[in-house]
Amino acid sequence: MTETHAYNAEPYSFEPYQAGSDEEYMNPAQEAHFREILLAWKRSLMEEVERTVHHMQDEATNFPDPNDRATQESEFSLELRTRDRERKLIKKIDEALERLDNHEYGYCEACGVEIGIRRLEARPTATLCIDCKTLDEIREKQRG
Known part of the structure; x- marks a missing residue:
């Protein structure tokens, strides 16, 4: 499977992790x-x-x-x-x-919960879980 990340148009391949x-x-x-x-x-x-x-x-x-x-x-x-x-x-x-x-x-810097394998595969540098990231973006939007 080929992934493309928002940061770089260069694709690279990896097999998605299959957790037991x-x-x-x-x-x-x-x-x-x-x-x-x-x-x-x-x-x-x-x-x-x-x-x-x-x-x-x-x-x-x-x-x-x-x-x-x-x-x-x-x-x-x-x-x-x-x-x-x-x-x-x-x-x-x-x-x-x-x-x-x-x-x-793999753990959220804000709340400590698991970020999740699929989210990390999509954005390997993620430091926030999806909920904290969403709140962060809402706050950023409100600040203008």
């Missing part, structure tokens, strides 16, 4: 599953950063035409903004990996 009926939440097998997902996602982002650096080095040209130069600068600016968002995402991935190391991954 009496399986404990965030057992070592589940932790390993999410570590694999997070590391694959981070690797994909890091490769994209590397490609951008090489692309910008290879494509950097001093165009005599101001329109061509402006177009190139605009393209580079867009790429850099995208890489900046991905840099922030890599930080979130690293934080999720740290929570995994501390056996705190």
Whole structure:
């Protein structure tokens, strides 16, 4: 199954975790599953950063035409903004990996309940359960 995350258009594949009926939440097998997902996602982002650096080095040209130069600068600016968002995402991935190391991954930071396997597969860096995230978004909307 191919997943695409809102943060990155690069798809990566993983098999959805099939939990047994009496399986404990965030057992070592589940932790390993999410570590694999997070590391694959981070690797994909890091490769994209590397490609951008090489692309910008290879494509950097001093165009005599101001329109061509402006177009190139605009393209580079867009790429850099995208890489900046991905840099922030890599930080979130690293934080999720740290929570995994501390056996705190998969639990809501606000109320402590299980976030859930399917939600974590959809958003591996999630730190809030769906209820707390919904309340957070409502509060954010009210603040404007």
